[in-house]
Amino acid sequence: MDPLVSGFPLLTVHAAGIILVAMLLRPLARLVSGMYLSYWSTAWISLACSLAFLFCALQFSEFRILGILLHFLCDYGFAVLLWAGCDELATGCASRRRFLIAGLILIFLSATATVAVEEMQYLFPFHAGAMGLIFLLAALRLWRYRPSSPSTGLYLIQVALLGLVVLYTHYAVVSGIAGFVKVQNLPPYLGFWSLYDLFLETALAFGMMVHASEQIRAELEHRNQQLTSASENLSRVARTDPLTGLLNRRALDDLLEDMKNLPCSGAVGVIDLNNFKMLNDTHGHSVGDDALQFLAQTLRSHFRNQDPIFRTGGDEFLVFLLHGTAEELHIRLSRVDTVVRGHWTEQFAPSVVLSLAWGVSEFPHASHARKAINLADLRMYEQKKTSKNTDTPIETPTIGD
Numbered sequence: 001m002d003p004l005v006s007g008f009p010l011l012t013v014h015a016a017g018i019i020l021v022a023m024l025l026r027p028l029a030r031l032v033s034g035m036y037l038s039y040w041s042t043a044w045i046s047l048a049c050s051l052a053f054l055f056c057a058l059q060f061s062e063f064r065i066l067g068i069l070l071h072f073l074c075d076y077g078f079a080v081l082l083w084a085g086c087d088e089l090a091t092g093c094a095s096r097r098r099f100l101i102a103g104l105i106l107i108f109l110s111a112t113a114t115v116a117v118e119e120m121q122y123l124f125p126f127h128a129g130a131m132g133l134i135f136l137l138a139a140l141r142l143w144r145y146r147p148s149s150p151s152t153g154l155y156l157i158q159v160a161l162l163g164l165v166v167l168y169t170h171y172a173v174v175s176g177i178a179g180f181v182k183v184q185n186l187p188p189y190l191g192f193w194s195l196y197d198l199f200l201e202t203a204l205a206f207g208m209m210v211h212a213s214e215q216i217r218a219e220l221e222h223r224n225q226q227l228t229s230a231s232e233n234l235s236r237v238a239r240t241d242p243l244t245g246l247l248n249r250r251a252l253d254d255l256l257e258d259m260k261n262l263p264c265s266g267a268v269g270v271i272d273l274n275n276f277k278m279l280n281d282t283h284g285h286s287v288g289d290d291a292l293q294f295l296a297q298t299l300r301s302h303f304r305n306q307d308p309i310f311r312t313g314g315d316e317f318l319v320f321l322l323h324g325t326a327e328e329l330h331i332r333l334s335r336v337d338t339v340v341r342g343h344w345t346e347q348f349a350p351s352v353v354l355s356l357a358w359g360v361s362e363f364p365h366a367s368h369a370r371k372a373i374n375l376a377d378l379r380m381y382e383q384k385k386t387s388k389n390t391d392t393p394i395e396t397p398t399i400g401d
Contacts, residue, residue, distance in 0.1 A: 153211025
């Protein structure tokens with residue numbers, strides 16, 4: 001029995017299924033990083049061409065030799081491209097030269113053997129052995145690949161490749177023995193070789209589709225994580241003052257909106273840096289920026305992490321002392337003022353003496369926080385007017401709401 005003989009209906013179904021796999025893998029290749037899916041989809045196209053040439057070789061006797069040659073060449077193209085895809089998946093960069101050389105060698109040997117030996121009983125064992133060897137190389141390359149997460153698709157591909165290695169090695173041995181000992185007919189079960197190929201190639205194609213889906217899902221999850229991280233960073237940047245690293249007015253508005261229904265109380269302080277304009281005019285804006293940064297660092301060191309601090313604009317700041325009192329907040333701001341005075345007086349007095357003006361107010365419920373801010377702001381301006389001609393801020397009484 002000729003090892004190429006097979007049922008035409010099965011051959012047609014086989015070719016149609018292969019074309020469908022190639023059509024499905026091709027668009028997926030654009031969604032996955034790397035070239036391995038492109039190699040694999042091209043491999044399936046090559047296999048479909050191989051079956052088409054086989055069909056012509058069986059149908060038209062005058063086309064038999066050429067058809068068999070093209071069938072073998074396309075078969076080798078399928079195997080080599082499959083190997084190249086496995087190598088690219090495992091290493092991240094395929095050596096195109098290596099696979100090109102392997103393909104050219106197979107083309108030369110196949111063409112020479114087909115022209116020199118016309119009888120299939122001698123050609124087929126070598127063809128099957130070469131295919132089995134390439135499948136083995138692909139399986140070994142893929143077996144060493146360790147994906148970052150378990151892959152069902154990869155496992156199916158490995159099993160299918162090993163099945164093809166066993167099948168084609170078996171073809172080479174059985175058909176070789178039968179050919180060289182002059183057996184007229186191969187064992188009957190080999191007449192259904194296309195059915196065995198179809199089963200294993202279907203498993204291989206299914207594994208590729210599953211693995212591609214897993215890769216796409218993993219990449220989408222990675223992209224979503226990147227987008228989430230970028231969105232969080234943008235949100236943080238939009239709520240942060242770039243100079244001092246404190247929260248800005250937008251963050252204050254968001255906090256006040258979120259606090260409306262929260263059962264919390266506390267005190268709020270509005271702070272202004274006295275003589276800041278004079279500092280800028282006398283020593284430059286870079287020194288003014290240093291003063292704002294120093295005040296921000298001093299405020300952080302005198303308040304808890306859960307007490308939000310804001311730079312609301314220019315040299316104006318705002319701080320919440322959650323679950324605290326106006327008196328406690330006033331004491332903390334007095335300490336901050338002492339630090340600021342001592343630090344900057346050493347550098348710029350008597351030309352400029354920096355000090356703080358502040359106003360504080362309590363709120364019994366978070367819904368009253370905005371009203372407390374307005375009251376603290378008024379008290380800050382009262383203090384600023386009172387202490388306009390003195391370096392010592394006037395302490396204003398802190399009255400709870």
